[in-house]
Amino acid sequence: MDDYFPAAAGLRWTYSVSGDPDRGYHSAPLGSFELVIRGPAEGSLGAEVGSSGEAQAWQLAGGWFGADALLVSEHGARIYTRTSEEGGRLGSPALIADLRWDGPDSWESGAAAGRYGSLRGERLGTERVSVPSGTFECTRIAQTGVGWRSTLWLARGVGIVKHEVHRRWGERETMQTWVLTSGPVHPAEGS
Numbered sequence: 001m002d003d004y005f006p007a008a009a010g011l012r013w014t015y016s017v018s019g020d021p022d023r024g025y026h027s028a029p030l031g032s033f034e035l036v037i038r039g040p041a042e043g044s045l046g047a048e049v050g051s052s053g054e055a056q057a058w059q060l061a062g063g064w065f066g067a068d069a070l071l072v073s074e075h076g077a078r079i080y081t082r083t084s085e086e087g088g089r090l091g092s093p094a095l096i097a098d099l100r101w102d103g104p105d106s107w108e109s110g111a112a113a114g115r116y117g118s119l120r121g122e123r124l125g126t127e128r129v130s131v132p133s134g135t136f137e138c139t140r141i142a143q144t145g146v147g148w149r150s151t152l153w154l155a156r157g158v159g160i161v162k163h164e165v166h167r168r169w170g171e172r173e174t175m176q177t178w179v180l181t182s183g184p185v186h187p188a189e190g191s
Contacts, residue, residue: 004099004139004154005077006184007058007070009039013159013183015063016132020174022167023085027176033063035183041069069093099141099154129153129161131179136161159184 013035017028038059055073069080080093124140138153138161150165163178 003156005070005072005159006157007037007056007072008186009037009058010187011184012036012062012187013185014181015160015163015178016181017063017176017178019176022174022176027165027167027174028063028178030176032181035060035062035064035067037070067096098143099152124151127153129155131161132181133161133183138162 014032015028015035016032017030019030021030038061041057041059055071058070058072060067060070060079064079067079068082071078071080077097077099078095079097081096082090082093084090084094122142124142127138127140129136129138136153136155136158138155140151140153142149142151144150147169148165148167150163152160153162155161158180160178161180163176165176167174
């Protein structure tokens with residue numbers, strides 16, 4: 001799985017976002033946003049998200065709501081936040097996206113059930129996806145949680161190429177689509 005999420009300080013991805021304005025862990029501001037890997041997550045953040053010899057934690061910044069850290073290993077990639085959906089600070093990082101393979105067709109979150117909820121999903125096969133940054137052979141995966149479901153298209157060496165998320169707030173439903181417009185780009189390569 002680590003080959004789906006290249007991780008190095010300074011890498012950045014730019015996405016365009018369409019759909020409904022939303023404020024939630026799987027949402028981003030409408031228009032466009034960047035995700036940037038700031039550097040290795042050392043000290044308490046790295047320890048709290050499980051950094052070890054088998055996994056590397058990175059500081060993450062950008063427009064994906066609440067994203068603070070990316071943990072990458074051969075088994076998957078996980079994104080953590082220190083911000084609650086209401087905007088407050090959490091005492092310890094919460095898992096907001098888990099792309100850890102669990103067998104050939106599915107994955108399941110390592111988060112303790114009841115603490116942050118559990119995340120589950122399945123691989124839906126491969127699909128050729130065209131976005132402004134190019135055309136990619138992608139693995140399509142679906143993930144579900146309480147009040148939301150999403151589909152991600154992941155390309156090796158690129159990461160998230162496309163992301164659709166549907167959320168339900170009582171009777172209200174929202175939907176967002178992200179598409180990759182550039183990236184991953186290293187600062188030495190320019191824009």
